[in-house]
Amino acid sequence: MNADYLELSDVRVTFDGFVAVDGVTMTVPRGDLRFLIGPNGAGKTTLVDAITGLAPATGSALFGRTELLGRKVHRIVRLGIGRTFQTATVFENLTVLQNLDIAAGAGRGPLTLLRRRSSVPAEVEEALETVGLVDVRDKPAGVLPHGQKQWLEIGMLIVQNARVLLLDEPVAGMSAQERADTGELLRRIGAERTVVVVEHDMDFMRCFADSVTVLHAGKVLSEGTVAQVQADPRVQEVYLGTAAEVGA
Amino acid sequence: MRRELGALIGFAVGALALLVLAPALLSDFRLSLLGKFVCYAIVAVGIGLAWGRGGMLTLGQGVFFGLGAYVMAMHLKLADAGPSGVPDFMKLYGSGEVPGWWEPFRSPVVTVIGVIAIPSLVALGLGAAVFRRRVRGAYFAILSQALAAAFAILLVGQHATIGGTNGLNGFRSFFGFALYDPVNKRMLFYIAASTLLVVLAIAWQLYRSRFGELLMAVRDQEERVRFLGYDPANIKIVAYVVAAAMAGVAGALFVPIVGIISPASVGVVPSIAFLIGVAIGGRSTLFGPAVGAIVVAWAQTTLSESFPSFWIYFQGALFLLVVAFLPSGLSTVASLRRRTREAT
Numbered sequence: 001m002n003a004d005y006l007e008l009s010d011v012r013v014t015f016d017g018f019v020a021v022d023g024v025t026m027t028v029p030r031g032d033l034r035f036l037i038g039p040n041g042a043g044k045t046t047l048v049d050a051i052t053g054l055a056p057a058t059g060s061a062l063f064g065r066t067e068l069l070g071r072k073v074h075r076i077v078r079l080g081i082g083r084t085f086q087t088a089t090v091f092e093n094l095t096v097l098q099n100l101d102i103a104a105g106a107g108r109g110p111l112t113l114l115r116r117r118s119s120v121p122a123e124v125e126e127a128l129e130t131v132g133l134v135d136v137r138d139k140p141a142g143v144l145p146h147g148q149k150q151w152l153e154i155g156m157l158i159v160q161n162a163r164v165l166l167l168d169e170p171v172a173g174m175s176a177q178e179r180a181d182t183g184e185l186l187r188r189i190g191a192e193r194t195v196v197v198v199e200h201d202m203d204f205m206r207c208f209a210d211s212v213t214v215l216h217a218g219k220v221l222s223e224g225t226v227a228q229v230q231a232d233p234r235v236q237e238v239y240l241g242t243a244a245e246v247g248a
Numbered sequence: 249m250r251r252e253l254g255a256l257i258g259f260a261v262g263a264l265a266l267l268v269l270a271p272a273l274l275s276d277f278r279l280s281l282l283g284k285f286v287c288y289a290i291v292a293v294g295i296g297l298a299w300g301r302g303g304m305l306t307l308g309q310g311v312f313f314g315l316g317a318y319v320m321a322m323h324l325k326l327a328d329a330g331p332s333g334v335p336d337f338m339k340l341y342g343s344g345e346v347p348g349w350w351e352p353f354r355s356p357v358v359t360v361i362g363v364i365a366i367p368s369l370v371a372l373g374l375g376a377a378v379f380r381r382r383v384r385g386a387y388f389a390i391l392s393q394a395l396a397a398a399f400a401i402l403l404v405g406q407h408a409t410i411g412g413t414n415g416l417n418g419f420r421s422f423f424g425f426a427l428y429d430p431v432n433k434r435m436l437f438y439i440a441a442s443t444l445l446v447v448l449a450i451a452w453q454l455y456r457s458r459f460g461e462l463l464m465a466v467r468d469q470e471e472r473v474r475f476l477g478y479d480p481a482n483i484k485i486v487a488y489v490v491a492a493a494m495a496g497v498a499g500a501l502f503v504p505i506v507g508i509i510s511p512a513s514v515g516v517v518p519s520i521a522f523l524i525g526v527a528i529g530g531r532s533t534l535f536g537p538a539v540g541a542i543v544v545a546w547a548q549t550t551l552s553e554s555f556p557s558f559w560i561y562f563q564g565a566l567f568l569l570v571v572a573f574l575p576s577g578l579s580t581v582a583s584l585r586r587r588t589r590e591a592t
Binding site for chain 2: 009015052072077078082083088090091092094098101102103105106107108112113114115116117156160243
């Protein structure tokens, strides 16, 4: 299990000559709650796309000893890399329970698939508990408020047995209370997993980040604890427009 | 549990109507017509699976219907011609020899397997090529329709080997039973009706299984399913292959009941006609497609008897009304009313 970490070296993504990610090297150990911040267009989401097979990239992204780059999206997921998107994408017509059950089932054989779900799998029950959606389990996911949809997404990552969680702006559009709850949730599930959070919300970052990587123009600008990063003059320079916020 | 009960009641009503009431009340002529509509309904169940549940708007089910139908028709022609005999039209238009690729269909076993396997394999190859390249939506619809057009043109060109525009017709027997005998015609109806019930049972099991949930998930959020570790292409291929097999079986039953299969029954127009009943009945429901297909076909026959040139307008108007006001089909009226009652 000590091989359970994410190691990027010299990851590069180019779109028609435009370099979106320019040689990113970083290591995220297990149990780390890593925040990935940076101005708009810094390449944060593109980096996540590259790791999950959505954007073609060069370089290397190792999970343990397994190379992720060049594999198909669903194969990477099966290796234990899960992600969410900026807008919550759950199956609106299916219930919360069905959503989680589908997420839990990528390894099911054809015979299991052709049968009905006779009982709720234990890991689904557990995830409902963890993300706090027990009361709404039989509701269609489409009627959930925004915050609960995001938690359902995180729950789906848990049941699909993701050991690396890549979350793209999970608290965008949430109320203060929902943000705090989400932060606690990430702390709880992050203990045994590797969690990378792409985020714009600096308050949220200050409250919950174990470590921070700052991206700028596709490159790693600074890396360290929240205090170290905040004290870095280069970070302050990049965030000049919002320097007061970062430095506060 | 309530949904379970509803489905069981639906099956009971369907079995009663098709296997008891219809044979008791209808003349032989009408019963044979209903048999033809039942074949359309079998195709419709498959379309409900592929389109209603899987989101694949398939405008080319005529291809699979045609494959099943021609396999059966070839067997019937060969059986009529006797052991190592030559079908009549080949003596007229062809070389007077049976082509090599006809020979396997002399065997009834090969024929029955072929009726299911050939459309399935074609759908498998096609699905693998199309869905893996992430072709979907309108592009898939256009592609499937072009395929139906190409298939019909291909058949028209093969005058000497499969009858060209005339198609294959004039069958005298069906697995040893004389087709002019009214008793055997009734038997054919029972076979078609029972097949429809079996096909519905298969669809029911698929819909309530985990596969059914997954298929709906792919329909609504294909990319998200990929990020759960599934390959959505595989899920779509399975649904598409099952739909093709259903269309193939329907085609094979259509041949002895109607007595002719020709390119006119498998091209673009019939492929779209298959869809209208499904849309009107309710594409994502279990019974909607089958009931819609039978009702529309029945209405077409009776209305065009009384108002010969009127039907096509009526069909268009009905289609527009349903698409505009009941996009999920007529069978969703009940749930719509329930929702309005809850809202008020």
